[in-house]
Amino acid sequence: VLAKTPNPQTVCYQALHQDYCEEFVGETPHQIEETEAGEIVVKRLLAGGRGHYGPLEHPQITLACGYFPHSTMQQLRTHRVGVSFDCQSFRYTGARLEKFVSKWGDSLTGGEIPIEAKEELEKLVYLRPLGKYKDRIGLMYDYRQDARDRAIALAIESLKLYAENRGAGMPAEQARGLIPFDIRQHWVVSCNARSLLHMLDLRWKDDAQLECQWWCDLAWVHFANWMPQVAVWYEKHRAHRGTLAP
Numbered sequence: 646v647l648a649k650t651p652n653p654q655t656v657c658y659q660a661l662h663q664d665y666c667e668e669f670v671g672e673t674p675h676q677i678e679e680t681e682a683g684e685i686v687v688k689r690l691l692a693g694g695r696g697h698y699g700p701l702e703h704p705q706i707t708l709a710c711g712y713f714p715h716s717t718m719q720q721l722r723t724h725r726v727g728v729s730f731d732c733q734s735f736r737y738t739g740a741r742l743e744k745f746v747s748k749w750g751d752s753l754t755g756g757e758i759p760i761e762a763k764e765e766l767e768k769l770v771y772l773r774p775l776g777k778y779k780d781r782i783g784l785m786y787d788y789r790q791d792a793r794d795r796a797i798a799l800a801i802e803s804l805k806l807y808a809e810n811r812g813a814g815m816p817a818e819q820a821r822g823l824i825p826f827d828i829r830q831h832w833v834v835s836c837n838a839r840s841l842l843h844m845l846d847l848r849w850k851d852d853a854q855l856e857c858q859w860w861c862d863l864a865w866v867h868f869a870n871w872m873p874q875v876a877v878w879y880e881k882h883r884a885h886r887g888t889l890a891p
């Protein structure tokens with residue numbers, strides 16, 4: 646968490662209070678205890694499918710997200726309303742890929758690739774761990790060592806070509822086109838409480854991409870810590886249910 650609105654549930658409470666309060670909330674700010682504010686917010690805005698989500702748009706949280714595969718960023722970035730992103734684009738940030746290739750040099754060509762080089766590669770490029778995975782319609786797929794080894798070899802070839810092209814003066818925005826799709830990427834995202842819950846609605850359900858669900862697991866910890874009473878309500882009524890946007 647890079648930043649977050651302090652007392653977010655109180656802020657929601659003050660906003661909802663202004664909706665029906667004759668007095669100006671700026672003069673009589675209705676400072677109540679954060680837990681009580683959260684309980685009122687749930688009772689008056691959310692319980693029983695009320696759907697008064699507007700006041701949840703006031704508190705804001707900024708998350709630094711690191712080492713995720715590119716595809717996770719790409720999917721989260723489809724959310725446009727109340728969400729702002731700043732992402733590495735690999736137009737300015739490919740130096741770590743070139744460093745990897747120059748560090749391991751000839752040991753990446755022919756023969757067995759050193760285990761340490763493979764481990765370092767996996768800090769740059771994301772590959773799922775070995776194991777059994779479900780696809781979107783529930784069919785199982787076994788990701789085995791031989792398939793993973795081929796993916797590692799291909800990723801190394803891509804990075805070698807990237808370094809070679811960059812060394813020959815190719816601009817980064819052209820050279821990036823052939824780096825492995827699931828290169829690990831860092832980004833900063835800011836959401837308000839409502840837009841974050843909307844992303845969880847769509848990306849925490851079973852048929853969302855696994856890595857997006859893992860992003861939700863991590864974001865959830867911070868949300869639940871930040872707005873605990875709202876989080877209890879959300880977990881009970883919406884989490885993982887795949888309530889779809891219209």
Ligand SMILES: Cc1cc2nc3c(=O)[nH]c(=O)nc-3n(C[C@H](O)[C@H](O)[C@H](O)COP(=O)(O)OP(=O)(O)OC[C@H]3O[C@@H](n4cnc5c(N)ncnc54)[C@H](O)[C@@H]3O)c2cc1C
Nearest residue numbers: 723724725726727728840843847848852853854889890891
């Ligand atoms: C499991 C899954 C698979 C997906 N697969 C694909 C795919 O293959 N290809 C692909 O391109 N996308 C795909 N998407 C992305 C999806 O189509 C949406 O673009 C994305 O989930 C953003 O959702 P949203 O519009 O609800 O979010 P937001 O952009 O945050 O919008 C929030 C809400 O605002 C309203 N809204 C926003 N913009 C508009 C608008 N222009 N007009 C009217 N109302 C609007 C809607 O009510 C919307 O729910 C997938 C999403 C999921 C969850």
